[in-house]
Amino acid sequence: MFYVGLYRLFCSGIVEIRKGQRNYPDNNYKSEVYMSKKIVIKLNGKDVEVEKGQTILQAAKAYGVDIPHYCYHPGLSIAGNCRMCLVNVALKNPRNPEAPAKWMPKPFIACQTTVSPGMEVDTESEKTKAIQQAIMEFLLINHPLDCPECDQAGECRLQDYSYEYGQDRSRFIEEKNVRRIKNVGPHIALWGTRCIVCSRCVRFLQEISGTGELSVFERGDRSVVDIHPRREVDNPLAGNVVDLCPVGALVSRDFLYKARVWFLEHTNSICNRCSKGCNIRVDSLDGNIKRIKPRMNMAVNEYWMCDYGRFGWKSIYSDDRLLSPLRQSAPVDWKTAYHELKDTLTKAKGGGIGALVSMYATNEELYLINQLAKKSLGIEMIAPLEVEVKNDEVFPKFTIPGDKQPNRKGFDLILGETVSYDQIMDEIESKSLKSLIVFGGIPDYQYKFELVEAAEDLKILILFDLMKSDLTRIAHLTFPMLSFAEKSGTYVNADGRVQRFDKAVEPNFPAHEEINILQKMIKIQSGSQKTLTPGAIFGRLAREHSSFKRINYKSLGDQGQNIVL
Ligand code: SF4
Ligand code: SF4
Ligand code: FES
Structure with missing residues (x-):
């Protein structure tokens, strides 16, 4: 019964968003204040000025309010499928902008809902927290207790949010979905059971690399990310799917079990494998490089890097290196x-x-x-x-x-x-x-x-x-x-x-x-x-x-x- 309730909450959220967008598009507002670039909303009870067209998630972030999220990634299209970013929202009636904003009966997803003048957003009340806890419980239903051996531990959103929003025990007594661990490319392994089907990897391979090796297969609670038959995730941008997987489902075979991430030292650097100059971060342990990750620079590489740069550092430890004059x-x-x-x-x-x-x-x-x-x-x-x-x-x-x-x-x-x-x-x-x-x-x-x-x-x-x-x-x-x-x-x-x-x-x-x-x-x-x-x-x-x-x-x-x- 409980899970049926959660499922209904999911579905009603989707319906409410669509309804909200249909009824309250920004361009319906006619008064001058609504046409300006900056608008005022109330964020957790405080008036804040935000950019028109921003999503609630972006607007809140600009004021240091982090709304938990999994499927949203600023470099990808918005999927709105994890529901972790649900917040309670009050909206103005566009036909009567002077009237107080009215709280909507169902929560909205912050990653997709754009701000509108006079909107009120609640990200921290007990009511909102209860929703976030319910979503966490839902996402953890099939997730194994793998943190001690998972490569993502220490930089895992599931782990972090579980700590912040989760519960200390599972009420799930039914049989869990278990998936096989398999290599999906020369550098990437898939731990299917850890996947929360956020679809970030699928969207990256469709939108950024255009190679489409991974897809979501099956339906409902059987949904799983998997590789198309006879294909490999081996395109020159493949390593990025490991970086953007918010959990430990897609892991780097090269980095696997090489280091616990909290021991790594991070140094900002620039890739020297071509004339693009991607911004990177060198992660090292005890003075030895363990991995290289892209660093955001919107003027150069945005959020990504290629695998030539990602793995090019290996020659530093080559036996052919000159070690003295x-x-x-x-x-x-x-x-x-x-x-x-x-x-x-x-x-x-x-x-x-x-x-x-x-x-x-x-x-x-x-x-x-x-x-x-x-x-x-x-x-x-x-x-x-x-x-x-x-x-x-x-x-x-x-x-x-x-x-x-x-x-x-x-x-x-x-x-x-x-x-x-x-x-x-x-x-x-x-x-x-x-x-x-x-x-x-x-x-x-x-x-x-x-x-x-x-x-x-x-x-x-x-x-x-x-x-x-x-x-x-x-x-x-x-x-x-x-x-x-x-x-x-x-x-x-x-x-x-x-x-x-x-x-x-x-x-x-x-x-x-x-x-x-x-x-x-x-x-x-x-x-x-x-x-x-x-x-x-x-x-x-x-x-x-x-x-x-x-x-x-x-x-x-x-x-x-x-x-x-
Ligand atoms: S493998 Fe990772 S990025 Fe891909 S859908 Fe699963 S959790 Fe999301
Ligand atoms: S990561 Fe790839 S694209 Fe970027 S600078 Fe290095 S070699 Fe060039
Ligand atoms: S981050 Fe908004 S639905 Fe996933």
């Missing part, structure tokens, strides 16, 4: 390397020096390379070291750029006109260039055979890189580079947005930051110079380059700023 491919300590650097630069000077610089270099590194080239070492020509640009991968509401260089814009702005890669190759082959500095750091990059072959005849080859390669075998001096997660700096994305990333983990080898090595090189050539931090170098860049003016390293914050064009 090398002299003629033999490991040496840093003191010896710097001593060698002095001799090497002296030998190189005046004999035709070129540089190949990757667009994975940060703005601060590029600024120092420019100083080294123009003022101290006299590098005659600089060319970009690039990964081939492919076609963009276009999804209905997300594009993965084919240009994989994270800082092409910064490279062009800071280094100005450069020569082409082929020109450098010609100069090496004609022996006009006798020394070469390669500033690499491109993840998973393979140098072209022609470069390796030509480099064998160079008088001096100084290499900066992340991984061992054919070039480390022949370089006179090699410096190990740091990954994006092991240092701080800034990039300019393809749309001209300067974005800062912070060091998330310490490198697990004795490392020196590239900006310090470059400053050492400048010091060797032009005498003493104070060693500057990334922030101080950016300050100089902002003073000297008009595109960066008025941008301050600190004020970039966690959302970045556009350059001046």
Whole structure:
């Protein structure tokens, strides 16, 4: 009887919403106050000014009132199916706006109901709390007591709301629906029994990636999210469904049982796997990266990221990583390397020096390379070291750029006109260039055979890189580079947005930051110079380059700023 009552509450809510929207659309209001952009509603007894067209949930959030919700996600269409956001509402009669608002007999869902002038919203009375408790009880009917072993524990809305709105015991004595645990993609597993059928994952795969691998099958209390036969959730945006699942139903196979989330340290960062510059959060435990999640930035990636960026960090822990400086491919300590650097630069000077610089270099590194080239070492020509640009991968509401260089814009702005890669190759082959500095750091990059072959005849080859390669075998001096997660700096994305990333983990080898090595090189050539931090170098860049003016390293914050064009 009790559940029949709850079911009726669900259904009556739906009917009431439809009725409410049909009877009280905003454009029915004729007086001037109703036509203005801001309107006044009463939220838990207080008058507040809200945007016309906002939903109750959005308006309440703007005033710090969090209405519990599961199926609502700001990046997806509104489904209104979990009913967790039910609130009590009083409405004005549009034909008699002077009369007091009248409390509606049934609650409204806050995620879909838009505010209207004079509306009163109650999110916290005993009556509203009782509704939220009833919904929680309903959602927990089939849910297993899995928290101790569930990957989502600690960041699970079901767990949080259960604590806030739930009851301490279940009254359900009937048999629970139990679903199989299965892999639904190379990176994703589905714990069907934990699913509350909020349909966020289904909507994401329909609306954002447009791939539609998951659907809701069956009906009524048998409804279940599942994969279509002979399909896998393996599209390049698939990992986002794990992030947006509000419970532990869709979990990352990669992160599964790797860490309890409350022990993780979070660092804001920027993905460096392409020119989009998605805002990300690096989650680490004991100094080791455990996972990467997207961070909201409406000007860049909204709420999402792609799987190339999500799993790209694995190469940081590759066995091929360079862990110390090398002299003629033999490991040496840093003191010896710097001593060698002095001799090497002296030998190189005046004999035709070129540089190949990757667009994975940060703005601060590029600024120092420019100083080294123009003022101290006299590098005659600089060319970009690039990964081939492919076609963009276009999804209905997300594009993965084919240009994989994270800082092409910064490279062009800071280094100005450069020569082409082929020109450098010609100069090496004609022996006009006798020394070469390669500033690499491109993840998973393979140098072209022609470069390796030509480099064998160079008088001096100084290499900066992340991984061992054919070039480390022949370089006179090699410096190990740091990954994006092991240092701080800034990039300019393809749309001209300067974005800062912070060091998330310490490198697990004795490392020196590239900006310090470059400053050492400048010091060797032009005498003493104070060693500057990334922030101080950016300050100089902002003073000297008009595109960066008025941008301050600190004020970039966690959302970045556009350059001046
Ligand atoms: S799997 Fe997660 S996101 Fe998908 S419907 Fe179930 S609870 Fe919602
Ligand atoms: S779209 Fe580009 S920047 Fe964004 S996550 Fe993917 S690789 Fe990284
Ligand atoms: S959040 Fe409103 S019905 Fe689910």
